Amino acid sequence: MSARSTSAERAPVDDRTPQHFDLAIIGTGSGNSLVTPDWEGKRVAIIESGTFGGTCLNVGCIPTKMFVYPAEIATAALESSRYGVDAHVEGVRWRDIRDRIFGRIDPISEGGKRYRMVGRNTTTFLGRAAFTGPRELEVALNDGGSVRLTADQVVVATGSHPVLPALVREAGVPFHTSDTVMRIDDLPPRLLIVGGGYIAAEFAHVFAGLGVDVTLVVRGERILRHLDGDVSRRFTEAAVRQWDVRLGTEVCALRASDVGEGLVDAHLSDGSDVEGALLLVCTGREPSVADLDLPVAGIAQHADGRVAVDEYGRTNVEGVWALGDVSSDYQLKHVANHEARIVAHNLVHRDDLRPVDERFVPAAVFTRPQIATVGATQEELDAAGTGYRVKVQEYADVAYGWAMEDTVGFCKVLAAPDGRLLGVHVMGHEASIVLQSAVLPMKLGLTAEEVARGQMWIHPALPEVLENALLGVVDPEN
Template identity: 50%
Template sequence: MRQYDLVVIGAGSGNAVIDDSFAGLDVAVVEERWFGGTCLNAGCIPSKMFAYTANVARTVGESGTYDVDAELTAVRWRAARDRVFGRLDAEREEGRRGRLEADSITVYEGRARFTGPRELRIDLADGAVDISARQIVVAAGGRPLVPPPVADSALPYETSDTVMRIDAPPRRLAVLGGGYVAAELAEVFAAAGSSVTIVEKEDRLLGQQDESVAERFTELARSRYDLRLGRELTAVDGRPGALRLSLDDGSTVEADMLLVAVGRVPNSDRLNLDAAGIATHDDGRIVVDGHQRTTVDGVFALGDICTPVPLKHVANREARVVAHNLRHPDDLISADHDLVPAAVFARPQIASIGATQQDCRERGLDPLVGEARYADIAYGWATEDTTGFCKVLAERGTGRLLGAHVMGPQASALIQPLVLAMTLGIDAVTLARSPYWIHPAPTELVEKALLDLGL
């Protein structure tokens, strides 16, 4: 059995663990599918490249709002797809080659599963190999969840892993799910010409967002898509290219293609963790402590397979923590998950950090609420935005920021001053009144929301 100093399972964010400081160690990387992980190949990056393309298409289509005569003749889907994945597939192969050619790094392209606390069997295309290691990092990620009515139908469906690589947008697309993946991809395909129906079991889209955001986004989505809210899928039948979705209220949805976007599950069930004694939560996430250590000595985990916040920037932070802790066992550091910002690149764009209004209510808090609309600032006049807003929640008396939510153009950038303030402990009054806020710029939206707290 070949023994290594370090084995990393998963070459997404797990690949970021290994830097020059590990030179001289005998290291192995095991990757079953994609170097670069979900983010590079089927997640964050391609979806945002498509989302930007969709935004350009929508801008052309709405140019009359700005007294510009322009006509959208087509979104050249196949050309856009080839542009996106031509770049990203090349990036993946470059990363793969870099590891294959690296000194003291062995690459296994196959599936790893534990046979002991720090022992693995790797199933390769031409057989299997058994290895062991002094230290192991589990960064095997997750995959789209497919509910039984879809899986049992034996009919074709797409997920975020596959749908961006199709040859052409369908005429009728049914989207199962109402979270951020569903919201982003629904807009991508609607802008490309698909008629979109969204089936969501909750009464609002983006239900994890602040209630003001979820309500307003749902209202806007209702004007663009056929929304079937508060409904659950009971069966899928028909034939490929002519699907019929049956819902629990007796209604049906006809579609040429089904996109399943109801969430993701960690890949822990594929690793034979019991053989290693690695504990998991009820939802399948690997149990880790504050230093990313599992319940087995010498085994760490990071990213979607263990984190409570399955976002790429969180996985990258955890990778830095693991890299440090592998090298410095007597000086451990940890990843803080308390204040993690997030964005939804739909139309309109959404960004958030911290508590929602419903969170505060559940905790028995009565926060101050400040709100400003894009329509109230000069930049909003320029963009003719009548629906976007910024909402901030602050503790009474102290002005400590509890949460912030932005919906509208450039939301993912506008949230950042609030992210910095909450992370660094800057109160609302100091943030609003100490720095200059450029006029007329989109950031005035944040300033006005802070001032609206009345502190």
């Protein structure tokens, strides 16, 4: 039986003799899942400088989707008259929504921390880690003091954090990011969002759905420019109909408004001025590496700061690994979880390494309309000179789309001349559910015909939009 763990508060402080561990994990998002039964009877250090549980649980995927759902309910009620149903929204109890969400999430985070504090084999250090050499760390503890560690193996899983443009940092005006905006006490009457990526698109939907006037300042000519061109163009058209969207525009100056406390005036590159009762900065996320002192350990990084790893999750330094947003091409929780499963195996099977397989990574944007995508975009195929067939199937042309009176949804399938699926892109109601049926066939190398005709599709369910798109690339005449 192994000894019980110790917490950071009980760990020696300011002791210059390093404590040695079999494994040290920096970050408690997906890195927290690395403590498998393989480590029974061994010593594992877990280091966390922020909220236990990482981005997804506390400020990312989970709480944002819990806000998206009530926004969907409110929006559906406001649009119900098109179906002969007269409904309205009497009010939105923001604090009730917020407290319901974090009343569930916060205990999970706290419970995870308590479990690691008293769980087997683990010593938890609440503080910020920095490398002092290969597999050598110093942790500045949150409650004062520091502790030095060495480990046979180290995993860097520190995630990412919001990017703050210099203009915002230096303006001295109040602002929020995705890390803070979900905790506000009251809904603002007007929200100014800077950014045109998936975080901006999701929060625009959340706040507009709950009755806030939303202005989106987007530097490019389209929102979600990284997606397939048809998706980006058609989503931008839908966004303009819902929100005040300023395309091809940048914020040139910010100042506190003279009208009221907390208000922000933004001067835009098109010469206009926009006022917001709350400023939300959604200009991307970057890997959290600044305080790690990676060069001291000789750990290589990409130009954008990400930790460089090979297909097995190894850095260039023997015994040091990395996973998740700090190293991945994808800032997606399901990717980080996949990488964590691979690294968990590789940590204890050094002679039987498994590679990370990120050939077909699905992703979704929970905005309005919802978007989901996997594989190559049409633009990427064109740039690579790859031959393909393409079919765009409208939601409006399948029976469930008729039921919804849908006017915006579509499914786009890109397939190689031999029928193998190269990319699938969906925009519309429950796009993430529709798309999922395409992910496994892509991984298995099935053709569009095998997927479309090799199974029965429930009629008249919404996935028929994918079935018909697949059939469209099999037989373009139909």
